[in-house]
Amino acid sequence: MLPEKKGITSASKLPTAKTVAAYKPGNILISNIRPYFKKIWLAERCGGRSNDILGFESISPTTTLYLMNLLSQDKFFEYMTRTSKGAKMPRGDKTAIMNWSLVIPPIQLRQTFSSVVEQFYELIPKNNLQNGSLVALRDTLLPKLLSGELPLEQAEKLAEVS
Secondary structure (H helix, E strand, C coil): CCCCCCCCCCCCCCCCCCCCEEECCCCEEEECECHHHCCEEECCCCEEECCCEEEECCCCHHHHHHHHHHHCCHHHHHHHHHCCECCCCCECCHHHHHCCCCCCCCHHHHHHHHHHHHHHHHHHHHHHHHHHHHHHHHHHHHHHHHHCCCCHHHHHHHHHHC
């Protein structure tokens, strides 16, 4: 999982455990190790998670994004950090996390909120993909521009095509 609420990346190594907890689209995954890194992801597909990743599921699928926004708050991560156990590699206290107080408005309001922000959540993976393409383009063009191998005008044309 990536810090600062930036989602996930491919695992560098797979867990050696015989079994892992499953997750499915719409589950909210939060890293329970070093909560101050603020690692959270709204699952877009099925998969498996390590025991150091907490899985949350909204009681009503139509209010998942309301829950995601609650758990994405810096206040939640500060609470996890404040109540964590351990110094070198602190872990969130699951009992304390379950006791975090939050406001639960009527379901109609949670559903309305979720439906309004849904369009933004749909843009996140698309924007991340586009950002990756732009980073790759920059990393390809910049050394060539700096070395003089590629004239600025030609680089501008290549950038417009992308």
